[in-house]
Amino acid sequence: MPDKKPISSVNDFVVRFANVNGSGSASANEMFARAILRHGVPVSPRNIFPSNIQGLPTWYEVRVTEDGHLGARGGVDMMVAMNPQTWDKDVAGIEPGGYLFYDSTKPMPSTKFRDDITVIGVPLTAITNSTYTDPRQRQLFKNIIYLGSLSALLDMDPKLIEQLIGEQYKGKEKLLSSNVHALHLGRDWALQNLKCPIGLRVKKSDKVGDRIFIEGNSAAALGAVYGGATVCAWYPITPSSSVAEAFTAHCKKYRHDPETGKAKYAIVQGEDELASIGIVIGASWNGARAFTATSGPGISLMTEFIGLSYFAEIPAVIMNIQRAGPSTGMPTRTQQCDIIACAYASHGDTKHVLLFPEDPAEAFEFAAAAFDLAERLQTTIFLMLDLDIGMNHRLCRPLKWDDARQYDRGKVMTEEMLEEGRDFGRYLDVDGDGIPYRTYPGTHPTKGSYFTRGTSRDRYARYSEEGPVYADNMQRLVRKFETAQDLVPRPLQANAERPTKYGVIYFGSTSPAMDEAIGLLEARGHQLDRLRIRAFPFHSSVASFLAEHDFVYVVEQNRDSQLRQLIVNENGIDPVRLVPIVHYDGSPITARFIAKAIGDHQDHLKVTPLRKAVS
Amino acid sequence: MTYIAKPKFHHPGLKKNELGYTHRDYEGKISTLCAGCGHDSITASIIEACYELSIEPHRVAKISGIGCSSKTPDYFLGNSHGFNSVHGRMPSVLTGANLANRDLIYLGVSGDGDSASIGFGQFAHSIRRGVNMTYIVENNGVYGLTKGQFSATADRGSKSKKGVTNTDNAIDLVAIALQLGATFVARSFSGDKTQLVPLIAAAIRHKGASFIDVISPCIAFNNHAGSTKSFDYVREHNDAVNRLDVLVGRDPIAVDYAPGTVQMVEQHDGSKIALRKIDADYDPHDRLGAQTFLAKHAAKGQIVTGLLYVDPDAEDLHEHLNTVETPLNTLEADALCPGSAVLDKINASLR
Numbered sequence: 001m002p003d004k005k006p007i008s009s010v011n012d013f014v015v016r017f018a019n020v021n022g023s024g025s026a027s028a029n030e031m032f033a034r035a036i037l038r039h040g041v042p043v044s045p046r047n048i049f050p051s052n053i054q055g056l057p058t059w060y061e062v063r064v065t066e067d068g069h070l071g072a073r074g075g076v077d078m079m080v081a082m083n084p085q086t087w088d089k090d091v092a093g094i095e096p097g098g099y100l101f102y103d104s105t106k107p108m109p110s111t112k113f114r115d116d117i118t119v120i121g122v123p124l125t126a127i128t129n130s131t132y133t134d135p136r137q138r139q140l141f142k143n144i145i146y147l148g149s150l151s152a153l154l155d156m157d158p159k160l161i162e163q164l165i166g167e168q169y170k171g172k173e174k175l176l177s178s179n180v181h182a183l184h185l186g187r188d189w190a191l192q193n194l195k196c197p198i199g200l201r202v203k204k205s206d207k208v209g210d211r212i213f214i215e216g217n218s219a220a221a222l223g224a225v226y227g228g229a230t231v232c233a234w235y236p237i238t239p240s241s242s243v244a245e246a247f248t249a250h251c252k253k254y255r256h257d258p259e260t261g262k263a264k265y266a267i268v269q270g271e272d273e274l275a276s277i278g279i280v281i282g283a284s285w286n287g288a289r290a291f292t293a294t295s296g297p298g299i300s301l302m303t304e305f306i307g308l309s310y311f312a313e314i315p316a317v318i319m320n321i322q323r324a325g326p327s328t329g330m331p332t333r334t335q336q337c338d339i340i341a342c343a344y345a346s347h348g349d350t351k352h353v354l355l356f357p358e359d360p361a362e363a364f365e366f367a368a369a370a371f372d373l374a375e376r377l378q379t380t381i382f383l384m385l386d387l388d389i390g391m392n393h394r395l396c397r398p399l400k401w402d403d404a405r406q407y408d409r410g411k412v413m414t415e416e417m418l419e420e421g422r423d424f425g426r427y428l429d430v431d432g433d434g435i436p437y438r439t440y441p442g443t444h445p446t447k448g449s450y451f452t453r454g455t456s457r458d459r460y461a462r463y464s465e466e467g468p469v470y471a472d473n474m475q476r477l478v479r480k481f482e483t484a485q486d487l488v489p490r491p492l493q494a495n496a497e498r499p500t501k502y503g504v505i506y507f508g509s510t511s512p513a514m515d516e517a518i519g520l521l522e523a524r525g526h527q528l529d530r531l532r533i534r535a536f537p538f539h540s541s542v543a544s545f546l547a548e549h550d551f552v553y554v555v556e557q558n559r560d561s562q563l564r565q566l567i568v569n570e571n572g573i574d575p576v577r578l579v580p581i582v583h584y585d586g587s588p589i590t591a592r593f594i595a596k597a598i599g600d601h602q603d604h605l606k607v608t609p610l611r612k613a614v615s
Numbered sequence: 616m617t618y619i620a621k622p623k624f625h626h627p628g629l630k631k632n633e634l635g636y637t638h639r640d641y642e643g644k645i646s647t648l649c650a651g652c653g654h655d656s657i658t659a660s661i662i663e664a665c666y667e668l669s670i671e672p673h674r675v676a677k678i679s680g681i682g683c684s685s686k687t688p689d690y691f692l693g694n695s696h697g698f699n700s701v702h703g704r705m706p707s708v709l710t711g712a713n714l715a716n717r718d719l720i721y722l723g724v725s726g727d728g729d730s731a732s733i734g735f736g737q738f739a740h741s742i743r744r745g746v747n748m749t750y751i752v753e754n755n756g757v758y759g760l761t762k763g764q765f766s767a768t769a770d771r772g773s774k775s776k777k778g779v780t781n782t783d784n785a786i787d788l789v790a791i792a793l794q795l796g797a798t799f800v801a802r803s804f805s806g807d808k809t810q811l812v813p814l815i816a817a818a819i820r821h822k823g824a825s826f827i828d829v830i831s832p833c834i835a836f837n838n839h840a841g842s843t844k845s846f847d848y849v850r851e852h853n854d855a856v857n858r859l860d861v862l863v864g865r866d867p868i869a870v871d872y873a874p875g876t877v878q879m880v881e882q883h884d885g886s887k888i889a890l891r892k893i894d895a896d897y898d899p900h901d902r903l904g905a906q907t908f909l910a911k912h913a914a915k916g917q918i919v920t921g922l923l924y925v926d927p928d929a930e931d932l933h934e935h936l937n938t939v940e941t942p943l944n945t946l947e948a949d950a951l952c953p954g955s956a957v958l959d960k961i962n963a964s965l966r
Binding site: 037208210211212213214222225226228230231233254255257260261262263264265266267268270271272274275276277278279280281282283284285286287288290304305308398399400401402403405406407439440441442443444445446449450451452453454455463 | 671672674678689693694697701706707708709710711715716718740744938939945946951952953958959965966
């Protein structure tokens with residue numbers, strides 16, 4: 001019996017699996033998360049993996065959360081320790097009163113355990129070795145066997161797991177039956193030899209509703225399909241590769257002409273990021289909807305072309321799945337660290353549109369909208385995801401599409417318009433919104449052609465190095481960026497229950513942790529209004545929010561508080577009034593971290609908690 | 616790029632092609648390159664080739680990178696859309712444009728600095744992919760805009776105008792294009808319009824990646840004793856493998872070709888190239904033979920010109936990708952969007 005009372009909790013705990021990369025555990029671990037979902041209990045899983053193919057440690061964390069908190073919580077209630085290399089660290093990370101699940105085939109010295117946790121040993125290797133002769137089978141089925149044992153320990157319904165196995169191996173009867181057999185090997189051993197269930201339990205609920213379980217990258221790729229992207233050029237880079245791979249899979253399914261079998265899309269794996277964005281720009285210049293997906297180092301390589309897109313006013317969509325930088329940084333760890341690099345990408349004076357989805361549902365919506373925005377504004381649009389959204393499954397509302405929706409192709413002067421005698425000046429601000437008309441190559445035999453270039457030119461696209469002509473063009477680009485403020489998704493504001501002079505600004509994947517942190521802060525008596533920024537340029541409501549609060553915390557996942565820098569730069573606000581709350585160790589930000597950082601700061605300000613004042 | 620617009624006046628009696636266009640309809644702005652620049656001769660050959668093929672000028676997209684050569688698309692086909700992109704990246708921009716609309720004709724114009732250095736990778740990969748384009752390198756072995764530095768095609772041992780000897784080996788873009796699978800490979804000399812015009816015309820008609828390396832002496836920085844890309848040097852060392860004519864299913868374009876050994880090469884679109892061999896043993900269908908021939912003559916310090924290799928059954932990138940015949944840039948939501956009913960099914964599969 002441990003010297004600390006074992007944690008007892010139903011539908012609210014964290015299980016972390018420690019495995020060796022390449023051991024085939026991912027499938028079983030994900031099935032564990034999905035099985036809990038089938039119980040009607042929300043989960044929030046996260047992959048924590050190395051920049052390596054095989055051999056190094058990998059972790060998969062499942063937060064079981066009946067309350068639906070989808071951010072990382074921090075701490076581990078049960079560790080499934082399957083990697084000897086990380087044993088000490090894994091055991092040390094268990095919450096007092098927590099549980100350690102391990103392979104007890106070989107005896108371990110008592111010094112390898114802790115007195116304040118419950119140790120659960122299952123002789124997994126012995127069971128697999130006595131059942132299977134093939135070494136690969138032994139490795140793979142060991143994962144299913146521990147899944148079976150966990151189902152007994154956590155009081156899960158085995159039929160729901162069998163159902164999942166059935167769906168996964170539909171049409172492959174041999175695999176199906178052998179997996180179900182392995183599941184019951186582990187389950188039966190636990191039931192016969194261990195006290196089941198333990199304090200952590202899964203109880204059927206109805207808290208999942210109609211929500212779907214999808215990775216952000218896959219949702220963004222689907223958004224590109226629905227948004228009408230026909231050209232995708234990309235270069236593999238973690239954590240963005242699965243965007244292009246998912247786009248390829250979706251297109252193969254939904255984009256082939258039923259009569260001819262031909263593809264209504266073109267996907268090219270470029271030789272590098274420079275070629276990928278070049279292909280996107282060439283395709284967009286010629287009137288196709290095109291995009292690329294990359295991460296920070298790819299953005300660095302693309303910046304010259306991004307400047308061209310800005311200055312020559314060519315649409316482009318870049319999905320940036322951010323990871324920890326700078327340089328190679330931590331390629332498989334999450335951050336929101338490319339804000340400045342993308343907002344002002346390339347040399348000279350530039351400003352680019354950034355979209356910040358909070359979850360896969362918004363990744364889908366914003367990805368589709370990015371193509372409308374790119375063509376409407378004739379510039380690069382960045383869809384700013386990060387590894388935490390992109391490569392992890394998230395519960396989110398179902399994806400929606402309005403069949404009446406038509407693509408906004410922006411200001412394109414057609415052959416008919418040219419024939420009517422419309423004055424075509426490629427960089428002429430006809431409507432006062434800073435957005436000129438363009439023509440597609442091949443439109444008209446004698447009218448509407450122009451020369452696209454990255455050098456200065458006048459309103460009729462004629463090369464010019466005249467200062468006033470250059471300045472006129474640059475001012476129009478500023479007007480265009482101002483127009484963008486009302487076209488991009490607006491910030492969403494939620495006010496505290498009581499009036500407060502404190503606010504918090506956050507964005508993207510910080511959202512679920514922030515939502516949970518607000519509850520924790522309120523419990524400490526701190527009231528905060530909050531504003532979730534969803535795009536740059538900032539809507540005027542951001543300035544209003546800043547004006548209405550004495551102090552505003554800016555929560556983000558990078559070292560230098562890049563969003564805060566951008567807000568200061570674009571709004572001319574006194575930086576002292578914006579308090580940075582930064583988290584940048586590569587792990588997803590947690591509610592605990594936010595609540596502590598803001599709470600401590602509030603205390604430092606000698607703020608009297610409202611609860612205390614009331615009492 | 617020029618500040619000076621070309622006068623619109625032209626003689627009413629100018630000869631017209633079968634579409635009713637005159638040479639003037641294929642011209643662009645006045646060149647601002649140095650008087651006597653080989654690039655202007657190439658511009659004239661492009662104009663001539665497009666005129667002879669009776670191409671609708673506005674159906675050509677002309678794309679370039681950065682440098683003297685990349686300025687030239689402004690000087691031809693004034694009613695075409697042009698794109699002066701960034702240094703060395705013409706091939707990717709052209710590839711994207713081609714993917715968006717397969718119905719246009721794509722002319723990629725580049726230089727040796729543009730294609731053999733910063734753009735070497737993009738050159739290689741666009742050839743490798745079989746993009747349907749005519750890729751012309753205006754090759755003078757020197758950086759003209761920055762006043763005389765060696766480019767990567769400058770021969771080892773050649774001297775700069777300042778007297779510096781080049782100690783680096785030269786990149787032979789033709790040899791590389793052959794190795795990478797280009798289905799139309801040629802080399803010519805800017806001063807040999809008789810050879811260059813039909814080569815360009817044939818390249819435009821070819822379906823697939825056509826590559827033409829045109830030796831184009833730089834009048835300002837690479838036309839001196841010691842240079843291997845000067846007018847005098849090239850004239851002395853030019854060894855043409857063949858002469859050719861282009862038949863586009865209509866009356867043959869008149870060229871000066873003598874009777875003798877003639878080989879007809881049928882192109883993918885039905886047009887034919889008639890090759891008149893100077894070297895009786897030369898076979899333009901033999902990629903390996905072309906590579907050997909090129910290497911052998913290079914070892915002798917000779918410049919081989921002419922159509923070195925052509926594959927009449929070439930496929931292009933669109934065929935590799937199996938894309939629809941309809942240009943992708945014309946497809947709208949009804950053709951591209953799977954709709955809400957499909958999305959509902961996708962949602963259901965994600966629970």
